[in-house]
Amino acid sequence: DIQMTQSPSSLSASVGDRVTITCQASQDISNYLNWYQQKPGKAPKLLIYDASNLETGVPSRFSGSGSGTDFTFTISSLHPEDIATYYCQQTTFGPGTKVDIK
């Protein structure tokens, strides 16, 4: 099985800050990498698919990049409503990164 790791496991940032999360796969997965947002008490929501494609309706402050084994997810300017846990996924999900406001 392909294993996914994420870092950091949690972070605190100020409104307006640029936030970056990394995800690493245990083997080459090309661009088969998705990113999800999960707010407390809610179902996950797809944000990015194919490593860098923004899902319809998702704000453009969210972006993704990478290929092979190393991937990055970025929020260009943190909004209060972005407080959530973010997961990368190939088939297996990464362990998640909890983002909150400093």
Add this chain to the structure above:
Amino acid sequence: EVQLVQSGAEVKKPGESLKISCKGSGYSFTSYWIGWVRQMPGKGLEWMGIIYPGDSDTRYSPSFQGQVTISADKSISTAYLQWSSLKASDTAMYYCARRDTVVKNDAFDIWGQGTMVTVSS
């Protein structure tokens, strides 16, 4: 509107059986895989398995193979997740999700609202 609607919360005793459901609407149910994802209390997401309702082709994560059964009834656009003998460790939120294999390279693009399963004596 494309949506998946899951059955309601369940409270069961260890050793009991259970079948929860996920009904799709607003799209061709037989043309997309449906996956099941477990989230134990305070923990992350775990990929359990997927089913293609068109022909009932089913794949399981090794961690869940033999522990649960995934099935579907395409005549009523519904997928199922079932247990024959529940354990306390099955206590979790269970999500179903539609898997887009055509445009979004296997991403789960539509999610159900989740079904909370509590197993306690």
